[in-house]
Amino acid sequence: MNNINSLFSKKLKVLNLGTKNFKDDLEIQGQDVLQLDWSPAAGGDIKLLNIIDRLSSQKDIAVANREAVDRMISSHPILVDIDQAKNAIPGMDENTILHSGPPIEWNRMAGPMKGAIIGALLYEGMAKDEKEAEEIAKSRKIKFAPCNEHNAVGPMAGIISPSMPVHVIYNKTYGNYGYCTINEGLGKVLRYGAFDKEVINRLKWIEEEFAPTIKKALKTIDGGIDIKSIISQAVHMGDECHNRNKASTSLFFREIAVHIMDTDVDMDVKRRVLEFIKGNEHYFLNLSMPACKVATDAAHGIKHSTVVTTMARNGVDFGIRISGLGKDEWFTGPANMIKGLMFPGFKEEDANPDIGDSAITETMGIGGFAMGGSPAIVQFVGGTVEDAIGYSEKMHEITVSENPNYSIPTLDFRGSAVGIDIIKVIEKGILPIINTGMAHKVAGIGQVGAGLVNPPMECFEKALKRFNDEYLEGQDE
Known part of the structure; x- marks a missing residue:
């Protein structure tokens, strides 16, 4: 009895398992309570x-x-090329548009994805305005498919249309390829569903000036650019290569810049290309994603x-x-x-x-x-x-x-x-x-x-x- 009396005369330190109601009641009474979140295995199913x-x-x-x-661990992703999606991605044709996530039809799509598809149809010249683009998207003229079913990945809406340039990543360990578009930067961009003139003009510039310049630069690099090595270094420099890509983009810029300068491209074009990468801290996201894709596909x-x-x-x-x-x-x-x-x-x-x-x-x-x-x-x-x-x-x-x-x-x-x-x-x-x-x-x-x-x-x-x-x-x- 004395031991019991002694126990209840001391300040209690309570460990509460399960519902927080008991914890709340005890705290109201001035007790120190540690809440342990616990649930049965498999939710008790x-x-x-x-x-x-x-x-x-x-x-x-x-x-x-x-x-x-x-x-996955032994995969070794390398950036080897940039090319238009219709030339690079298996199963891609003039009437195919790829999107992020699992399969989905137009009538169930979210606002950003619908907007990005409208933008893609305008960019491709398949529609002259938003209304016509919507009508085409609703029809059976366009085949929608997940990027992931075509060895590709896309951020946010993830839209890839036939003319869009894509990074071509090669897994030199297992010989498979992965693809991703060029990161447009922040602000009004296609991946968030924007499709005004500014967005379309930027996409056209990427297709007509940026991508051909990077393609020429990559041809001067024996074996391509080692993306796995950049990710490894960037993680040590504070990136996690999804939402923070400051270090990785900087490392990529260091790798590609001299090779851009070695091309026969006009100097003003080179400057615009370099400024685009330099001013876009998220550029590397569209390299880390296909690098991860080729590794998980290999598995x-x-x-x-x-x-x-x-x-x-x-x-x-x-x-x-x-x-x-x-x-x-x-x-x-x-x-x-x-x-x-x-x-x-x-x-x-x-x-x-x-x-x-x-x-x-x-x-x-x-x-x-x-x-x-x-x-x-x-x-x-x-x-x-x-x-x-x-x-x-x-x-x-x-x-x-x-x-x-x-x-x-x-x-x-x-x-x-x-x-x-x-x-x-x-x-x-x-x-x-x-x-x-x-x-x-x-x-x-x-x-x-x-x-x-x-x-x-x-x-x-x-x-x-x-x-x-x-x-x-x-x-x-």
């Missing part, structure tokens, strides 16, 4: 728990996942692997693809709203749901997964440096391994988490973290903020059930 139990005992999965991650198609090889959003749906399942088999859920910092004059309700293929960076283990090495990013997306480090550490709980090529100095040079495993995501209830820009829901207004977002858990649950059907259905339980 018995069917999912049974699937996890069955899959966890499969040795083939561990071996396959190791192979998938090894292929796709490995039987029994539960590793995620694609995360992409179209502004309406969020979709993922899994290495051990079909290349064009998407698992989707509603795209979430981004939480973060709004630009002056904008409110949260102005923003469109999550959009863009740029989550390919997180799929490869950089971007939000590497925020711990990019403390300045919190000034852009919100939160604290401690939060950023915590996100990077937490991602190791849902991944297969770490990538020594992209090590994070602030985490004692630990490699970034790589190889998102759908089993671990559901079992632990931890979703991948993505840092991203926010597009206004109305086409053409542009970026209204930046922040953090997660995929919907629904994507991973669907993928796990499909994986179970593919590999374990019919086995004795």
Whole structure:
């Protein structure tokens, strides 16, 4: 009895598990309470728990996942060319327009994507005005397809039309290619759905002056420009190569500038090309994305692997693809709203749901997964440096391994988490973290903020059930 009396005479230090109501009540009474966020594995879903139990005992999965991650880590992306999409991208023709995220039809598309498609049709000369462009888009004349199904990726709306120049990235380890448009810079740009004369003129300049100059410069470089090396260096310099590309763009500028000067292009053109890259800190995003794409594509198609090889959003749906399942088999859920910092004059309700293929960076283990090495990013997306480090550490709980090529100095040079495993995501209830820009829901207004977002858990649950059907259905339980 004395021990009990002694216990209750001391100041309590309370650890609360589960609902926060108990924590709130105790704090009102002046108690110190530590809240431990906890939820049962797989959200307590018995069917999912049974699937996890069955899959966890499969040795083939561990071996396959190791192979998938090894292929991602050993991939070596090189910038080898710039060419028009219709010449470079497999399956691209004069009537095809590629977009970000999983498949979607015109009538379901978000405002920024519709605006970007209208702009692309004007740019291609297929329509003379907005009204005609809309009519063409609604008709069956144009074939819409995800960038990701054509070895390509696109930021935000992600629109790629036939005449647009694209970076050509070669994976010299596995021999596959990836493609991405040229980053237009900030302000009124096509990727946010703008399509006025300024936007079209810039796209034409990129096609007619910028791209041919870079193409000539790349021809003077034996073996191309090593994008993997630039990402590795940039991560050590404070970039995470999704929303912060200051160091990586500077490193790329240093690599390409002298070769631009070595071309026979008119000096005024060279100056404009160099000024364009120099004044666009996000230029490298459109190189880091296809670099990640060729690595994750190299990891796709490995039987029994539960590793995620694609995360992409179209502004309406969020979709993922899994290495051990079909290349064009998407698992989707509603795209979430981004939480973060709004630009002056904008409110949260102005923003469109999550959009863009740029989550390919997180799929490869950089971007939000590497925020711990990019403390300045919190000034852009919100939160604290401690939060950023915590996100990077937490991602190791849902991944297969770490990538020594992209090590994070602030985490004692630990490699970034790589190889998102759908089993671990559901079992632990931890979703991948993505840092991203926010597009206004109305086409053409542009970026209204930046922040953090997660995929919907629904994507991973669907993928796990499909994986179970593919590999374990019919086995004795």
